Amino acid sequence: xxxxxxxxxxxxxxxxxxxxxxxxxxxxxxxxxxxxxxxxxxxxxxxxxxxxxxxxxxxxxxxxxxxxxxxxxxxxxxxxxxxxxxxxxxxxxxxxxxxxxxxxxxxxxxxxxxxxxxxxxxxxxxxxxxxxxxxxxxxxxxxxxxxxxxxxxxxxxxxxxxxxxxxxxxxxxxxxxxxxxxxxxxxxxxxxxxxxxxxxxxxxxxxxxxxxxxxxxxxxxxxxxxxxxxxxxxxxxxxxxxxxxxxxxxxxxxxxxxxxxxxxxxxxxxxxxxxxxxxxxxxxxxxxxxxxxxxxxxxxxxxxxxxxxxxxxxxxxxxxxxxxxxxxxxxxxxxxxxxxxxxxxxxxxxxxxxxxxxxxxxxxxxxxxxxxxxxxxxxxxxxxxxxxxxxxxxxxxxxxxxxxxxxxxxxxxxxxxxxxxxxxxxxxxxxxxxxxxxxxxxxxxxxxxxxxxxxxxxxxxxxxxxxxxxxxxxxxxxxxxxxxxxxxxxxxxxxxxxxxxxxxxxxxxxxxxxxxxxxxxxxxxxxxxxxxxxxxxxxxxxxxxxxxxxxxxxxxxxxxxxxxxxxxxxxxxxxxxxxxxxxxxxxxxxxxxxxxxxxxxxxxxxxxxxxxxxxxxxxxxxxxxxxxxxxxxxxxxxxxxxxxxxxxxxxxxxxxxxxxxxxxxxxxxxxxxxxxxxxxxxxxxxxxxxxxxxxxxxxxxxxxxxxxxxxxxxxxxxxxxxxxxxxxxxxxxx
Amino acid sequence: xxxxxxxxxxxxxxxxxxxxxxxxxxxxxxxxxxxxxxxxxxxxxxxxxxxxxxxxxxxxxxxxxxxxxxxxxxxxxxxxxxxxxxxxxxxxxxxxxxxxxxxxxxxxxxxxxxxxxxxxxxxxxxxxxxxxxxxxxxxxxxxxxxxxxxxxxxxxxxxxxxxxxxxxxxxxxxxxxxxxxxxxxxx
Numbered sequence: 001x002x003x004x005x006x007x008x009x010x011x012x013x014x015x016x017x018x019x020x021x022x023x024x025x026x027x028x029x030x031x032x033x034x035x036x037x038x039x040x041x042x043x044x045x046x047x048x049x050x051x052x053x054x055x056x057x058x059x060x061x062x063x064x065x066x067x068x069x070x071x072x073x074x075x076x077x078x079x080x081x082x083x084x085x086x087x088x089x090x091x092x093x094x095x096x097x098x099x100x101x102x103x104x105x106x107x108x109x110x111x112x113x114x115x116x117x118x119x120x121x122x123x124x125x126x127x128x129x130x131x132x133x134x135x136x137x138x139x140x141x142x143x144x145x146x147x148x149x150x151x152x153x154x155x156x157x158x159x160x161x162x163x164x165x166x167x168x169x170x171x172x173x174x175x176x177x178x179x180x181x182x183x184x185x186x187x188x189x190x191x192x193x194x195x196x197x198x199x200x201x202x203x204x205x206x207x208x209x210x211x212x213x214x215x216x217x218x219x220x221x222x223x224x225x226x227x228x229x230x231x232x233x234x235x236x237x238x239x240x241x242x243x244x245x246x247x248x249x250x251x252x253x254x255x256x257x258x259x260x261x262x263x264x265x266x267x268x269x270x271x272x273x274x275x276x277x278x279x280x281x282x283x284x285x286x287x288x289x290x291x292x293x294x295x296x297x298x299x300x301x302x303x304x305x306x307x308x309x310x311x312x313x314x315x316x317x318x319x320x321x322x323x324x325x326x327x328x329x330x331x332x333x334x335x336x337x338x339x340x341x342x343x344x345x346x347x348x349x350x351x352x353x354x355x356x357x358x359x360x361x362x363x364x365x366x367x368x369x370x371x372x373x374x375x376x377x378x379x380x381x382x383x384x385x386x387x388x389x390x391x392x393x394x395x396x397x398x399x400x401x402x403x404x405x406x407x408x409x410x411x412x413x414x415x416x417x418x419x420x421x422x423x424x425x426x427x428x429x430x431x432x433x434x435x436x437x438x439x440x441x442x443x444x445x446x447x448x449x450x451x452x453x454x455x456x457x458x459x460x461x462x463x464x465x466x467x468x469x470x471x472x473x474x475x476x477x478x479x480x481x482x483x484x485x486x487x488x489x490x491x492x493x494x495x496x497x498x499x500x501x502x503x504x505x506x507x508x509x510x511x512x513x514x515x516x517x518x519x520x521x522x523x524x525x526x527x528x529x530x531x532x533x534x535x536x537x538x539x540x541x542x543x544x545x546x547x548x549x550x551x552x553x554x555x556x557x558x559x560x561x562x563x564x565x566x567x568x569x570x571x572x573x574x575x576x577x578x579x580x581x582x583x584x585x586x587x588x589x590x591x592x593x594x595x596x597x598x599x600x601x602x603x604x605x606x607x608x609x610x611x612x613x614x615x616x617x618x619x620x621x622x623x624x625x626x627x628x629x630x631x632x633x634x635x636x637x638x639x640x641x642x643x644x645x646x647x648x649x650x651x652x653x654x655x656x657x658x659x660x661x662x663x664x665x666x667x668x669x670x671x672x673x674x675x676x677x678x679x680x681x682x683x684x685x686x687x688x689x690x691x692x693x694x695x696x697x698x699x700x701x702x703x704x705x706x707x708x709x710x711x712x713x714x715x716x717x718x719x720x721x722x723x724x725x726x727x728x729x730x731x732x733x734x
Numbered sequence: 735x736x737x738x739x740x741x742x743x744x745x746x747x748x749x750x751x752x753x754x755x756x757x758x759x760x761x762x763x764x765x766x767x768x769x770x771x772x773x774x775x776x777x778x779x780x781x782x783x784x785x786x787x788x789x790x791x792x793x794x795x796x797x798x799x800x801x802x803x804x805x806x807x808x809x810x811x812x813x814x815x816x817x818x819x820x821x822x823x824x825x826x827x828x829x830x831x832x833x834x835x836x837x838x839x840x841x842x843x844x845x846x847x848x849x850x851x852x853x854x855x856x857x858x859x860x861x862x863x864x865x866x867x868x869x870x871x872x873x874x875x876x877x878x879x880x881x882x883x884x885x886x887x888x889x890x891x892x893x894x895x896x897x898x899x900x901x902x903x904x905x906x907x908x909x910x911x912x913x914x915x916x917x918x919x920x921x
Contacts (some may be wrong), residue, residue, distance in 0.1 A: 095756040251786070260916075261915070377906050
């Protein structure tokens with residue numbers, strides 16, 4: 001709980017006032033939904049209950065990873081606000097963050113363990129935790145006996161909750177022996193590898209440093225929807241005189257606010273970057289000193305550009321006039337410091353990694369890397385140096401199999417079905433919803449159908465739960481303690497338990513403990529995971545001296561005073577010491593060559609539309625959700641409760657489609673039917689459908705998305721990414 | 735001198751993220767379909783180039799509030815600082831105000847069979863704090879101003895499609911969005 005002293009700008013007193021104003025003074029056990037609006041005078045007089053304020057941390061797979069303050073009264077979560085002590089969150093939240101009470105108290109929560117008779121039948125029955133764990137444990141032991149190892153058991157856990165404690169579910173799997181693991185990361189690995197080849201790893205400047213930029217290129221990134229708190233710093237930079245350029249095939253919300261928007265042809269970003277390099281080269285606008293001091297291979301790179309790249313070619317590739325490329329290149333090279341924010345959207349292509357390398361090279365030759373207000377920003381994992389105590393567990397002695405088996409998360413269905421010696425017989429899904437979020441939904445479904453048992457730990461009846469045998473209710477982050485950091489900003493936010501677990505929900509670590517107890521009861525020594533423990537103490541076990549030093553704290557409990565920011569945050573690569581084999585920025589990367597790529601940042605041809613499928617479907621994030629979370633909540637449904645397909649007016653006219661007409665979007669994999677939204681925010685050669693899960697709607701853009709690997713990702717994340725935006729389709733009015 | 739409190743909405747800063755609306759719902763824990771503040775998209779066609787712009791609207795606390803004029807039971811009062819307050823206890827749910835307001839601000843809540851609306855967080859205002867929507871906006875696009883002392887230069891009273899402000903003299907001002915330069919393949 002927060003220290004209730006005066007230092008804190010949002011004191012307990014002002015919270016009490018706030019509560020008085022809301023009239024939210026229901027008696028113990030009263031639902032928060034019984035609050036009657038109005039009746040203000042009465043409510044003001046009726047204070048007296050004690051409100052407590054807790055620190056929470058939004059654990060979603062989002063740049064912003066917000067610091068939240070939650071107000072709890074009589075054990076009920078009354079409201080949330082941003083924590084003003086976090087200078088990135090700045091006391092504000094996004095629409096999703098402000099909707100959390102509706103998630104915690106949603107009537108749709110999975111309330112207790114349930115068993116389904118027949119996957120997909122909807123024939124669920126409530127069972128006790130003991131029954132559920134017994135059934136699961138018996139299955140694990142039976143599989144181990146039958147196959148001689150636990151390798152037929154596969155875990156698919158990823159980004160639904162990035163709280164460090166949630167790695168306990170991986171820990172539980174390590175504790176039963178060697179198992180199969182969904183490996184990789186769907187959304188961003190091509191860019192990670194690109195920056196790893198160039199600089200040794202991913203490190204970005206503190207996003208709060210953007211206010212120091214004089215020129216910002218937002219390249220294939222939409223912070224206005226996906227990182228609202230960053231958008232404030234972009235706007236602040238603008239106010240201080242910075243020019244903001246957005247490059248995107250979609251006129252995104254971000255692009256709409258930019259000074260200059262370039263409607264680039266999808267997947268040709270590398271061609272634009274290389275065209276700009278050519279101009280900078282010809283006009284000697286590069287930073288020769290920086291290149292000689294900090295890089296290797298720039299001569300070869302310049303040679304490649306001189307021999308292979310022309311502005312005419314770049315213009316033809318990208319659809320951007322030569323004169324515009326020239327102006328952009330001159331402005332970018334001449335205005336210092338200049339910052340490029342490389343989005344995850346633009347690397348979800350078969351040439352995504354190569355495109356990121358080309359953009360990195362542009363930032364490097366202009367000497368913008370290692371500068372405040374400069375940089376080629378992608379992401380960082382520098383604040384993630386936890387002990388991973390919950391995750392790193394040892395297998396029982398004598399475990400067979402030798403090591404865990406990697407199953408490509410990005411082609412999950414096919415790889416589960418194709419696994420041999422031993423086959424995969426059991427799935428455990430946590431913090432994921434592959435039935436809506438993975439490509440090739442029909443193959444995912446087949447993989448689920450082929451299992452002996454599917455267990456999913458969830459909060460809602462997602463399509464993944466619908467295809468499971470047993471569902472286990474998990475807590476929200478208000479109901480159990482944890483610790484969170486971001487892959488973008490440099491803050492660490494403690495997550496305190498604010499309310500008791502709802503219904504019979506349990507935290508992933510608790511589930512692991514209970515399952516371990518059951519396994520050991522049935523077969524002593526079959527699981528090494530601790531069978532009991534205090535969750536808050538487990539949070540403490542994640543810390544070490546390096547983290548304390550990095551964040552300037554003595555003890556993790558110091559975080560109870562408020563979030564802290566890493567001391568080494570401000571400027572990435574400031575010292576010019578890169579983590580590549582040469583220690584320099586590598587235009588020529590032997591590592592890249594080892595992984596089958598050209599050693600230089602060259603242009604790799606983009607995927608093109610075909611006669612049968614002439615339109616590219618781009619399926620980016622939607623502003624009211626993060627993947628399959630939030631759009632199912634009633635407050636979101638009040639704003640928007642239906643997906644649509646965005647089509648350019650000329651494209652629509654060609655197909656005889658009018659606004660709100662039902663449109664079938666299809667390819668040889670599948671189809672979806674959606675109402676048309678005619679808009680010039682999209683290009684003529686693309687359609688846009690936002691990925692999401694709407695409850696009670698058979699809507700899933702991944703019905704049409706193939707599991708085509710992106711060019712990079714294998715080095716840093718074990719598997720290449722997915723080319724989500726190389727999805728070619730046709731449309732017809734129905 | 736009495737105040738004339740008003741929302742100033744900067745539509746250039748506004749990114750249509752709905753945080754203001756949700757901050758309000760969160761603060762008052764409103765019923766799902768009740769929206770005291772709403773974010774409306776402005777039509778693409780009203781700009782010279784396709785744009786994504788929005789107008790965030792709550793109660794406009796009009797100088798001549800129609801809700802107050804038509805209410806048969808005196809549920810509405812206008813404070814000296816201009817805030818128009820709706821008293822839930824007095825309301826009989828006749829819905830005359832929902833028909834009279836040109837901005838569709840008062841909303842009928844079927845659960846209570848009464849109307850409700852934005853009160854500009856007057857208890858917070860009285861304590862020197864900002865309304866929840868103002869404090870919730872990540873872009874700081876909404877502020878509370880006093881029209882009696884506010885220099886309105888650079889702001890507008892309405893957009894295309896916004897009901898004529900002469901009817902009720904709404905206490906709301908907007909900063910208009912700027913249109914950036916666009917290099918497009920389709921124009």
